[in-house]
Amino acid sequence: MRSNRFLLILALFAFAAGALAQGNIPVKRVGPKVLKIDAAGLRKIMRPTNRPMVINFWATWCDPCRDEFPELVKLHQKYRADVDFITVSLDYLSEIDRDVPKFLAEMHSEMPAYLLKTKDEAEDNEAYRSVSDKWAGNLPLTILKDVRGFTLYERNGRFRTETLEAEIKKAIDLAQAPIYTVIEFVKFKNGNTKQAEYFYENNWKLYRDEAKKRNVIASFDMLPADPEAEGKFDLMLITRYRGKAQFDNSEKGFEPILKALRPNGPALLDAVRPDEFRETVFVYRGRELPSVK
CATH class of the missing domain: 3.40.30.10 (Glutaredoxin)
Structure with missing residues (x-):
């Protein structure tokens, strides 16, 4: 019986040694x-x-x-x-x-x-x-x-x-920090929809895409007016700032962005001048209020 037990132990040692040699035991x-x-x-x-x-x-x-x-x-x-x-x-x-x-x-x-x-x-x-x-x-x-x-x-x-x-x-x-949200309501005058949409898509949105990358703003949205607006405005522009410091410094933060992206002024259709374009839209800016967390 003892010899059988000794042989069993010997066999187990031999198996373990072989398994280790082959890397089979993790x-x-x-x-x-x-x-x-x-x-x-x-x-x-x-x-x-x-x-x-x-x-x-x-x-x-x-x-x-x-x-x-x-x-x-x-x-x-x-x-x-x-x-x-x-x-x-x-x-x-x-x-x-x-x-x-x-x-x-x-x-x-x-x-x-x-x-x-x-x-x-x-x-x-x-x-x-x-x-x-x-x-x-x-x-x-x-x-x-x-x-x-x-x-x-x-x-x-x-x-x-x-x-x-x-x-x-x-x-x-x-x-x-609270989020400061600025909402602007834009009304296109005289049915000048094409020019206005082009301006906001190729300037306003472009600036804010870059501002978000540079951490000048938190986020933004450009939304067409809901039918419930009943023609009172055509576009809603939303810009969000994270914290009062970011909000207070927004103008300073946008200056280098405008110079880098549009050094010669905004992109406009049909060679319209910026002062002429401003006469074709009415913008109402709502009051800035911080969110409550």
Whole structure:
């Protein structure tokens, strides 16, 4: 009986050794789950979530990354109620269940964790450009985005905790700021619909598209009048500003946009001059009121 038991144990040892040699026994993961993503996956996790977002790119072989990580964990613990935090490792894929989660466990990190794995250099560059036009993969990189996905802070290198924390506080204040809405009602005179529609589509809308990209405004809409308006106006123009500071500085913010996009004045049909066009429309601007949150 003892000899049979000895042979059984010996056989089990032999099986385990063979399985390990062939890589058939998976290495037990230690620490939090780390998800593999490619360039498309990276763009997806960086989409705006209606909350500020901190994204930290790091690797276990990067000493500055390891040095700053405890501070990142503290910031996450302090501001997680108002800000999303994400970590993206640039380690080798073989470390996704080994050194990466092990390090995260040692740091007591509870942030969503990803490992970026691309198929070639072209996808590498695609991924880097989706994060920042200035980034070439150097580590560490920390990005802070506002609720709409605009970058408020970018640091390629070890971040200064007090600087990042100050920017996070600003992002939270901005996210919680009331929206100032300006509504303009436009009436086309003398049936001059074609010229007016052309002007607002190719000037007013163009300016606000660019203003939104530059974080001069929060959002905008250009809406045709509802039949219930009974001809009192033809177009409703809505511009929204996030917070009083953005609203108060709107005129200053639009100046460089107008100069860049229409240096010679607005685009108009049939060689009509701007002063002539102004005589063809009547604009009533409603009172600006902040939203109540």
